[in-house]
Amino acid sequence: xxxxxxxxxxxxxxxxxxxxxxxxxxxxxxxxxxxxxxxxxxxxxxxxxxxxxxxxxxxxxxxxxxxxxxxxxxxxxxxxxxxxxxxxxxxxxxxxxxxxxxxxxxxxxxxxxxxxxxxxxxxxxxxxxxxxxxxxxxxxxxxxxxxxxxxxxxxxxxxxxxxxxxxxxxx
Amino acid sequence: xxxxxxxxxxxxxxxxxxxxxxxxxxxxxxxxxxxxxxxxxxxxxxxxxxxxxxxxxxxxxxxxxxxxxxxxxxxxxxxxxxxxxxxxxxxxxxxxxxxxxxxxxxxxxxxxxxxxxxxxxxxxxxxxxxxxxxxxxxxxxxxxxxxxxxxxxxxxxxxxxxxxxxxxxxx
DNA sequence: TATTGTTATACTCTATAACTATA
DNA sequence: TATAGTTATAGAGTATAACAATA
Numbered sequence: 001x002x003x004x005x006x007x008x009x010x011x012x013x014x015x016x017x018x019x020x021x022x023x024x025x026x027x028x029x030x031x032x033x034x035x036x037x038x039x040x041x042x043x044x045x046x047x048x049x050x051x052x053x054x055x056x057x058x059x060x061x062x063x064x065x066x067x068x069x070x071x072x073x074x075x076x077x078x079x080x081x082x083x084x085x086x087x088x089x090x091x092x093x094x095x096x097x098x099x100x101x102x103x104x105x106x107x108x109x110x111x112x113x114x115x116x117x118x119x120x121x122x123x124x125x126x127x128x129x130x131x132x133x134x135x136x137x138x139x140x141x142x143x144x145x146x147x148x149x150x151x152x153x154x155x156x157x158x159x160x161x162x163x164x165x166x167x168x169x170x171x
Numbered sequence: 172x173x174x175x176x177x178x179x180x181x182x183x184x185x186x187x188x189x190x191x192x193x194x195x196x197x198x199x200x201x202x203x204x205x206x207x208x209x210x211x212x213x214x215x216x217x218x219x220x221x222x223x224x225x226x227x228x229x230x231x232x233x234x235x236x237x238x239x240x241x242x243x244x245x246x247x248x249x250x251x252x253x254x255x256x257x258x259x260x261x262x263x264x265x266x267x268x269x270x271x272x273x274x275x276x277x278x279x280x281x282x283x284x285x286x287x288x289x290x291x292x293x294x295x296x297x298x299x300x301x302x303x304x305x306x307x308x309x310x311x312x313x314x315x316x317x318x319x320x321x322x323x324x325x326x327x328x329x330x331x332x333x334x335x336x337x338x339x340x341x342x
Numbered sequence: 343t344a345t346t347g348t349t350a351t352a353c354t355c356t357a358t359a360a361c362t363a364t365a
Numbered sequence: 366t367a368t369a370g371t372t373a374t375a376g377a378g379t380a381t382a383a384c385a386a387t388a
Contacts, residue, residue, distance in 0.1 A: 025238060025241075025242050025245065025249060025253045026238070026241040026242050027238060027241070027253060028237050028238070028240075028241045028300075029234060029237060029238075029303075032303065032307055033307060033310075033311060033319065033322065033323060033326075034212075034215045034216070034219065034303075034306065034307055034310065036323065036326045036327070036330070037208065037211060037212045037215065037326060038212045038215075038216060039330060040208060040212075040326045040329045040330045041205075041208045041209045041211075041212040043329070043330055043333040043336075044205045044208065044209075044329065044333075045205070045209060046333075047333065047336040047337070047340065048205065050340055051340060060378095063200060066199050066200060067196060067197070067198060067199070067200075069199075070196075070197040070198070070199045071196050071197050074196065075346075075347095076346075076347070077345075077346060077347080078196060082196045082198060085379090086379070086380065086381085087346075087347065087348085088347090088348075088349080088350090088379090088380080088381080088382095089378080089379065089380085090347090091347065091348060091349085094347095109345090109346080109387075109388080110346095110386080110387055110388075111345065111346045111347075111386060111387040111388070112345080112346050112347080112387090113346090113347085129199075132200075132203065132205075135205065135336070136203055136204060136205055138332055138335060138336045138339065139204075139205065139329045139332045139333075139336065140204060140329070140332075141332060141335070142328035142329070142331065142332060143325060143328055143329075147321070147325060148204065150318070150321055150325070151204065151322070151325045152204065152207065154314060154318060154321070154322045154325070155204075155207045155208060155211045156207070157313035157314055158211045158214070158215065158310045158311070158313070158314075159207070159210060159211045159214055160313065161309055161310045161311075161312060161313060162214040162215075162217075162218065162310075164309060164312070165214075165218040165306070165309045165310065166218070168309065169218065169221055169222060231355095246369075246370090247369075247370070248368075248369060248370080256356090257356070257357065257358085258369075258370065258371085259356090259357080259358080259359095259370090259371075259372080259373090260355080260356065260357085261370090262370065262371060262372085265370095280364075280365080280368090280369075281363080281364055281365075281369095282362095282363060282364040282365070282368070282369045282370075283364090283368080283369050283370080284369085284370085
């Protein structure tokens with residue numbers, strides 16, 4: 001599989017004017033579907049990350065924003081479970097959203113608080129959704145509807161195989 | 172798009188016995204191809220990363236090992252350019268490979284050294300290639316050859332669109 | 343006893359800057 | 366002047382542990 005620890009490898013291929021013998025290397029990984037999948041995923045997320053900077057959002061904060069919008073009243077712990085984020089790391093994120101006037105909290109439990117978007121939060125979420133849609137459309141532009149459907153099916157098949165992989169891994 | 176900052180989100184869905192209302196959340200991101208692509212890519216790399224621990228290799232060190240094998244005499248800087256790694260971060264990696272007896276250096280330039288695998292390095296690379304092949308096969312098992320080819324084509328189309336994305340992004 | 347939210351802290355990965363030796 | 370390799374360090378992102386308040 002691959003590697004490209006750096007996200008921006010995909011922005012501009014690091015080519016120099018002299019080009020000593022930089023990209024003449026054989027890379028035995030690039031024929032793998034796993035590699036191509038990762039490379040493509042990185043290209044898409046990299047583009048989206050760039051576009052989101054205009055809204056001062058990251059991929060994580062985008063997710064938090066949209067999930068709160070779709071689930072008014074969720075707690076921080078709910079978000080953590082959904083996103084695989086530690087509670088300790090959600091605290092500064094929620095704090096920032098509060099400071100920016102994007103969310104408001106209403107006591108739910110005494111120990112927990114339901115989160116919901118303010119008007120500013122809804123506006124930002126709407127702008128974010130437009131950016132996400134543009135990102136999606138740009139990368140899918142080259143595929144017909146049928147091809148897009150086949151891609152989804154293929155990805156679902158690969159993703160489902162993670163169960164098999166986990167089982168054989170333990171053996 | 173998505174988010175799953177944690178790689179292991181995919182191993183075992185974090186479900187509790189009580190299941191308060193943890194996974195009843197609407198996630199407006201999961202219908203996006205970009206999300207599904209990332210989710211699938213994370214599942215595959217997560218599995219591979221796990222399997223590689225038996226060889227004391229990471230995704231990055233795997234790539235370095237296989238690229239040295241395929242390109243005897245490459246320099247550290249060559250590897251850095253190919254992988255998008257900073258020179259400063261390649262140093263400890265190359266040092267460890269040396270300590271493990273996997274690579275040897277031969278002066279090339281006076282300021283640079285060509286890297287090549289030792290016998291132990293070749294053995295480890297062979298074992299690593301078997302693991303990579305098993306990982307690839309496991310996830311592709313559900314697709315026919317035609318479907319695999321279509322998947323590759325679709326990924327190539329998405330990846331190519333990064334150029335268009337970069338252009339429209341600047342505008 | 344378990345859960346929520348918080349604080350403090352440690353670890354990993356990646357980035358930057360500065361240095362030497364060589365070209 | 367530019368490049369190779371190194372060192373030290375800074376910055377994200379994520380992890381653990383412990384705590385007070387509540388259930």
